[in-house]
Each structure stands twice: as C-alpha cells, then as structure tokens.
Amino acid sequence: MQSIEEMLRQHVAENILFSSQGYAYPDDASLLENGIIDSMNVMELVLFLEEKLGIKVEDFEIVPENFDSVSNLAAFARQKQSLFVSS
C-alpha cells in the first residue's frame, strides 16, 4: 500500500506541478517558499485530504505547520486519522 507521503508526492506532482518526472523535492521542503504550490493550491490540498484520506479539515487547521511540506501534511493526516480511529 502507498504511504501517505507517496500519495501526497504523487498528487502534488501530477495535479499541481503537472510533472511527468514525479516530485523532485525533499519531503521537508517548504511548498510555498519553493514555489511548488501557490496560494490557491492549498485549498486543493485540503480537498485531497478530505476526499482521498477521509479527513475533515477545520479552518483553524489550515496553517503552515500542517500544510507547508509533504512531511507536515503527512504528520497532520496521521494525527487526524488516529483521532478518528480512537474516537
């Protein structure tokens, strides 16, 4: 099964970068500072998390600490999934 990181890298490469060569950045690279995403793409990432990973993202959770790198996104997604499972 694909890891969350792999799914995120693939999503960003295919749907945001339109790259045919995959995601060429380290997982901890800032998405915004490196121009990987622009301001509007954050909403696409929210939709991706909600639709593909079944996570409900609240407005107050859309902050750089959760969204500004593949690692941050994956950690955030895992934390949300574990809350969902335990509740």
Add this chain to the structure above:
Amino acid sequence: MLVQEFLESSADRLPDKVALIGDGQRLTYAEVEAQANRLANAFLAQGLQRGDRVVLFLPNCLELAIAIFAVLKASGVFVPLNPSTKSDKCAYILNNCQARFLITSGRQADLAQQLTQQVSSLKTIILTSPPAETSTGNVLNYTAIQGDYKSHKPPKVNIDLDLACLIYTSGSTGDPKGVMSDHSNVVFAASSIIEYLGNVESDIIIGLLPLSFDYGLYQLLMVFKFGGTLVLEKGFTYPAAILKRMEQERVTGFPGVPTIYAMLLKMDLSTYDLSSLRYLTNTAAALPPSHILQIRAKFPWATLFSMYGLTETKRTLYLPPDQLDKSPDSVGIAIPGTEVWIEDKQGHRLGCSQVGELVVRGRHVMRGYWGNPEASAARFRPGLMPGERLCYTGDLFRMDEEGFMYFVSRQDDMIKSRGEKVAPKEVENALYGLPGVREAAVIGVADPVLGQVVKAFVVQEGDELTPADILRYCRAHLEDFMVPKLVELCVQLPKTSSGKIKKTDLK
C-alpha cells in the same frame, strides 16, 4: 515632498514606534530608517546614478519594504516585480527598464546570474539571503551591507518631478508596460487615500497583497506617511494564521480583494476577536452586492470601502461608506482632489445613465509608460490646461443622477483573476512557445472565488500534447495567477469570415 520623506519624517517624529512587523521581527521607525540609509549608501558606493532603475524581485518581506525606501534615498527608481515572474519575463522587464541593480533572495541566485548574461545594463546583484552555491560576479549580501555601511542619510538630490517607481502592468498586446510614477504622483495619491480612509497614527494595517502590486505597495507607503504600523504578510494562503495575527496585533485596517473576501466569507470567524478592525477596503475587481451584505454582517463594527482604480492613476474612485446601503453596486466618486467624467468615442461628455469611457483628471494621473510613447499617447491624452495629462481608463462606466459611478465593462478583453489583470494575449504568446501548439485562444470564465479563471483552448499539430503538458509548460513560463485553470484541446477554433479566432463563440 519626496516619497522617502514618508519614512524620514516618521522616523524623526516617532523613532521608537514599531513601524514594520513581519518575518518574526518588529522594527521601529528608527531601525527601518537606519537599515534603509545603509542600503542607500551601498547603492551609491556601487555607482548608482540619479534615476537608475533598481528591480526588486522578492516576496513580501522586511528587506523589500526597506529596499523601496533605500532606492529612493539614493535617488534611484524602484521597480517591484511579482515574485512568481518567470525568467523570460524578468529578462524582458529588466531589459525594458535598463535595470542597473537587482535585489532578490538567495533562492533566485541562479536566475540572477542568468540575468546578468541577458541584461547588459545589470551591474550589481544584492541577495537578501545566502545562495545555495557561491555566486560569481558583483554580488553583494544584504546582511553584510548592514554591517559595512554607515547609517547617515544620503544627501537629497531629487525633486518631486523625478520618477519614484515603475510598476509593470499587463498590456493588451501581451508585453508588460512600466507605469512611470513621479514622486508628486505618489505623494498626492497616498495623501488623497489617507484622507478618505481617515487614517491616524494608531492605525495598524495588515499587508497581505504583494508589494509588487500597487494596492499592496501603497499600504506600506501610506502607513509610513501617517506614522502607523504595517503587519507585512506573504499572502492570504493560510487564512486562519492571518486571522490569528490580526487578533494578536489588534489590526485596524484590512485591505482585500474579492477572492480574499470570498475565502473569508466561507470561514467561521466567531473564534477570532477582530473587534479592533476599523475598516475593510476592496478594489481590483468589484464585490458582488451579496458579498457586500455578508461582509457587513460579519463585521458590523467596521466600515467597508468599495473602490476602483488602475495602476495608471493608482486609485480613481471610492464609495463613501454611508452610501453603501443605497448604492451597493457603485464604486462611488472621484477620490479627494481629483475629478472624473464619462466620454463617448467622439470625446463628448455624457450625462447620467449613458455608458462611455471613464476619464480621470488629477495629480495622480501618472507620467506614462516607460519607453513606450505610442501606448502612453493612447492612455494619457492632453488635458484642459497646457501640459496637462488626462487618463483614459479604457473602462466603460455609467453615472447615476447623484453622480455615483457604476462599472459596466472593460473595452479590451483583459481577464481579472484573483484581482490581478491577465492579458489573454500574454498567455496565448506563452502557449505558442510550446512545440506542437498550432492555435491557442484564451478567455476568462466566471468563478465564484477567483472572479474569473483563465481558460485556454488549444489546437495541436499532432496528438502528443495532453492538458497536463500544457499546464506544466504554462507553470514554467507564466506567473501563478496567469496559469490557466482549464485547458480544452480542440480540433479547430471558431473563426470570423476574415479568419481571425472568434472568441465570443468560446465558452
């Protein structure tokens, strides 16, 4: 008065007051003044001559705000560039304005090196952060400059008829045009806007819009003029973080564009204490009347200003907030100290309810387009007094019986997405650069959040290109806001009898 005196007089009057907040720092007016003087002295030591152009290619950051004033102190002309501008367009603009200096971040060091090869006038690069690899050539470092140069104020050379800045704006031909503002234009426009917003020293403004965009830039200039505080942010990407910051800093002024308001209206704001907010402003594109109602319901304690303008006059119209209930879809009246009217194609002034082109008169009418007398002559035409310039906006308006103005449409096919102007021709020119593209046509399609989105229709030579290939190419060659959201591959495009692409048939 010169524009840098906004900073200098506030630094004299309020040296210990916090002027700029951003990047985890809080700088007082005295600190901003000292940093700007050091950078100005570095420019002069590097041979900056009066009127030399300095391109500032940076996202919103403290160094960018400081560099704007440093360039003016050294009697130069600053040219802010959108940080998502791609290399071809950077080279075009630097060559067009014959830039002598470039300030950018270490991340763009490779691009900066490449530009020194493509732009013969470019002599010095200043990096605001360390590059990944050591750079060659005349490359200075912002931090080192702050240690190496003195903080005395350079001698004042310019007068207010000298240029302060060039702001590049999309042209319908596809090539960007540099709008020339002299110091008197900027001082006048800033003063007029401060007057109707009623800004006072205790105002704390949040700067979300890029300083490369005149609406963003003037937030900085105005705040320094009235001695307030600017909270500088890199954008509205993370609305929750911005709202938190507004709460912490007790922000009083919120300048937004329709896309930002559309995002705000979708959020639950009840968890934030935004009671410090005194006013909100909107420009760049009109707010739908339903959004005006919702904004007022969310912020009943704050005043909303609907405004209209174009870079060529900075700001043109504003709706006095007490008129908002009566005329929610109007963008109001001429800003203080200026006048506007509506003309037909023959140059006759029109009365109420008649649709014609908006014409602007006042000291905010800028000096023309850099190195482009034809485009300047079309937009800036002789006025009522000898030597005077009027601005023909190219936008169609009508006026009601009380003199309030209503935007009707543009005369050209310019698209407004996220409040930014997108010239279809510029996107089409980029598309024609992609091998395999035979024909391309670009239009704007209505979108509830972005206002309009860019849609590209492409006819290809064979069948090798996919929409993803086209989007990837666009992302590499166009600024973010110009990249099409939608791409449709077509077998052919509708044509007029003379063989031109008939865009009115595209949807």
